[in-house]
Amino acid sequence: MLAAMADADLGDEQLREDPTVNELQRRAAELLGQETALFVPTATMANQIALRMLSRPGGELIAEERTHVLIFESGGPAVHSGLVMRGLPGVAGQITPEQLRRVADQADEFQPASVVVIEQTHRSSGGRVWPLEELAEVVTTAREVGLAVHLDGARIMNASVASGIPAAEYGRLADSVTICFSKGLGCPLGAILATSDERFPEAWAGKFLFGGAMRQAGVVAAAALYGLQHHVDRLADDHRRARRLADGLAEAGLPVDPDTTDTNFVAVDVASIGMDTAEAVRRIGEQGVRVGVLRPGVLRVATYLGVGDDDVERAVELIPGALSVVART
Numbered sequence: 001m002l003a004a005m006a007d008a009d010l011g012d013e014q015l016r017e018d019p020t021v022n023e024l025q026r027r028a029a030e031l032l033g034q035e036t037a038l039f040v041p042t043a044t045m046a047n048q049i050a051l052r053m054l055s056r057p058g059g060e061l062i063a064e065e066r067t068h069v070l071i072f073e074s075g076g077p078a079v080h081s082g083l084v085m086r087g088l089p090g091v092a093g094q095i096t097p098e099q100l101r102r103v104a105d106q107a108d109e110f111q112p113a114s115v116v117v118i119e120q121t122h123r124s125s126g127g128r129v130w131p132l133e134e135l136a137e138v139v140t141t142a143r144e145v146g147l148a149v150h151l152d153g154a155r156i157m158n159a160s161v162a163s164g165i166p167a168a169e170y171g172r173l174a175d176s177v178t179i180c181f182s183k184g185l186g187c188p189l190g191a192i193l194a195t196s197d198e199r200f201p202e203a204w205a206g207k208f209l210f211g212g213a214m215r216q217a218g219v220v221a222a223a224a225l226y227g228l229q230h231h232v233d234r235l236a237d238d239h240r241r242a243r244r245l246a247d248g249l250a251e252a253g254l255p256v257d258p259d260t261t262d263t264n265f266v267a268v269d270v271a272s273i274g275m276d277t278a279e280a281v282r283r284i285g286e287q288g289v290r291v292g293v294l295r296p297g298v299l300r301v302a303t304y305l306g307v308g309d310d311d312v313e314r315a316v317e318l319i320p321g322a323l324s325v326v327a328r329t
């Protein structure tokens, strides 16, 4: 990846003259089932540009209640786009067409239901994959009730590899799609916002407004192109290792349901064994294993391209001990 970055052809990205950025944008639009795409530094920026593009101030943003745009983007939809944020309870990160219809019915002209955000995979539920058919039904309902649809596909390639469904099948359903390169695809930074030709001018204006118009950005786009070429198929290894981790931790008596590990996250419900998440993270960290928090009370143990089979076996051995759980025999 570093060699690809060093070799990249460069130009002024603000003038649309960086050939590497242009190539990435072309490839990403195709990958995501959209007509056009623009390169930005982060997935948060891509999401925020999309929301501003798809809504009007005073409208409602509707999403499952632990969707990234609602809880991890510093109130951006309210600050940048004047949106009222409404979180709906979901299962595995998914909301239903009925929920959407109810919310739209309750809205009025002064606070119209405006845009729905779907997250694929859904981070806080543990990297769960939203099945295509159910996702399509929610999108159909959104269209019927006049909502725009943004797909936060920061980890859409994990969903694609896990389900065997091309990313474009999910992406083409939405008005705009985010993909992030700095997660499983292993790049230092970078994201794409893909959308239609018709919406492009507004997206492009948003890129400037949010400070995401860059100069010789091809040096980073080259990393993203490399990630798309070399780091997609291997996501299956991350998923296999996460499943092994989930099975191993469950066998050791930890509160883990391996059937909820669709992709590269394992959820450990430490609250159910009376442990505080910060304390659990600290104890496991003392054993040399870094874990994070998935949602309140639940740890996230993630696999990625820096984690091999031996690392997984070590984690299976060390995490239960760190949490003082005696293995079931």
Ligand SMILES: Cc1ncc(COP(=O)(O)O)c(C=O)c1O
Residues within 6 Å of the ligand: 041, 042, 043, 044, 045, 047, 068, 069, 119, 121, 123, 152, 154, 155, 180, 182, 191
């Ligand atoms: C679902 C989802 N969307 C967006 C983002 C934001 O990504 P970035 O850190 O590139 O802004 C994240 C980051 O974890 C995420 O999980």
